[in-house]
Amino acid sequence: MKLITAIVKPFKLDDVKAALKEAGITGMTVAEVQGFGRQAGHTEVYRGAEYTIDFVPKVRIEVLAGDADADRLADVIADAARTGKIGDGKIWIEPVDRVIRIRTGELDADAL
């Protein structure tokens, strides 16, 4: 089992969701988050005074997948979220020890 976490530009969320559904996922979790990477923050100007705002709004997507699917799904996300400009985000994959479906108590692959 793997957990795929992706940080993407908010306006790309719909494209990523559509691509992941197309690729056969059965669930995903989404949160609005703030942060910075190489893109750093942005600048606001009020009456000539520049303020640097460090944190940029992003969307965090989490998808659980079987070991065989994880790399393929990560590629799907990357293709859908890419604009080619700085600030497109990151994707990482972690191992997951156990997945439990709360309603039925099913485990691991059965619980995806």
Add this chain to the structure above:
Amino acid sequence: MELDTGNTAWVLMATALVLFMTPGLALFYGGMVRSKNVLGMLMQNIFAMGLLAVLWVAVVFSLAFGDAGNEGFIGNFDYVWLKDVGPALTTQDFLSFLTIPFILFCGFQMTFAIITPALITGATADRLKFGAYAVFIGAWLVLVYSPIAHMVFAGGWLASEGALDFAGGAVVHMNAGAAALALVLLIGRRKGYPDTPMPPHNLPMTVLGTGILWFGWAGFNAGSALAADGIAAQAIMNTFLAASAAMLGWLVVERIKDGHATTLGGASGAVAGLVAITPCAGFVGGMAPVYIGLIAGAICYLALGIKKAFGFDDSLDVIAVHLVGGLVGSLLLGLFADSAINAVVTNEGLFLGGGVDLLLDQSLASVVTLVYSFVVTLIIGKVIDVTMGLRVSEEDEDTGLDLSQHAEVAYAD
């Protein structure tokens, strides 16, 4: 003179328009402060409508307009407690040109006396103690506003020297701007300024306030004709044109220097133009208001750099917009004043072939207003600071004025 119903109708309406500017100013400033201080800002402005109206009729109207035409520094106590101020015309010689009820003249001037001290609140935003503010604006109206209004508006010394001020470039704007400078030097910078970003919390509120100010300024300037006549018509058009041109002037310079034409810049530019046209409104014509607006918009934008250069914290740029804008307008009147527009103009402006006489008179009036207001405000502010303290405690400043001064919050979660 007989009472004229047309003139009276217009000044009635203009009085309401100018009064509406103070809540407009409250929104203009309120949007620019941080959310924890917005009620503090709104309250300082609307409180001026409470306190200063009462002080005005009690004594300040008489100090400003009593013994009008005496070529002196201050009025007298003839109209204290509204004595002889009622629905009839005044019998006072200098004011006998008025064709409106004397109580209406008193009311129209009252709306100016309310907004002028309120203009200062932008400079001291986020840190002025409410009690100290209340005492300050009361004392300031008596000791600073009334003599300047008398000298310029009521046939006092500066008017007798030949200086012109149609609706308050000196009395209102330079006066408030110089006071703002004195007060920010006394009270010091906001905690964290300039390292901590303090961006405006609600620019839509600021834009709404700008619209109300722009609208109300029609009463401020065209109402200052004190008649429904050609001069009032010229003044309203000059007012609107200067605001528009100043918005353009500000935005062009801002776009070149900072890369963007900002909403706050558009709003600030319009207000700068309204300030600059105030002394000129009924004295210039043709394309002069457009030139005055363009120049004022560009110069006021550049004047934002003054506070950075000298390291003081004029939080909402009262000096750049009101002191500098009022000064630009008053001096440009020395170039553009036109006797064909208004017969009161006896010395025409330099560009109309009148030589430098008016420009010199305007310079004198500007220097006297700036120096008097700065010095007396410094004294009033110092006395309040050593007795009751101007500034809130550090903890109250962190908490914000809304909760610490008024036990309220603007935006419940």
